Amino acid sequence: MPIIVRLDVALAQRKMTSRDLAATIGISEQNLSMLRSGKARGVRFNTLEAICKALECQPGDLLEFVELDESII
Secondary structure (H helix, E strand, O other): OOEEEOHHHHHHHOOOOHHHHHHHHOOOHHHHHHHHHOOOOOOOHHHHHHHHHHHOOOHHHHEEEOOOOOOOO
């Protein structure tokens, strides 16, 4: 998948657990886990906004686009 979720990095830098973040932004730990693992099929802008506010970061700090090399596939 060409979108890499860097939420674990942001949490580690701020010494915050995913459980604390989930409680702070009001989503379930399971939904946050799906996002952290990259298994989520999408993320709502209001959820992304809440994460950015809680972690004092920008969306680009959490998500990264990586070009896939089509010749490998």
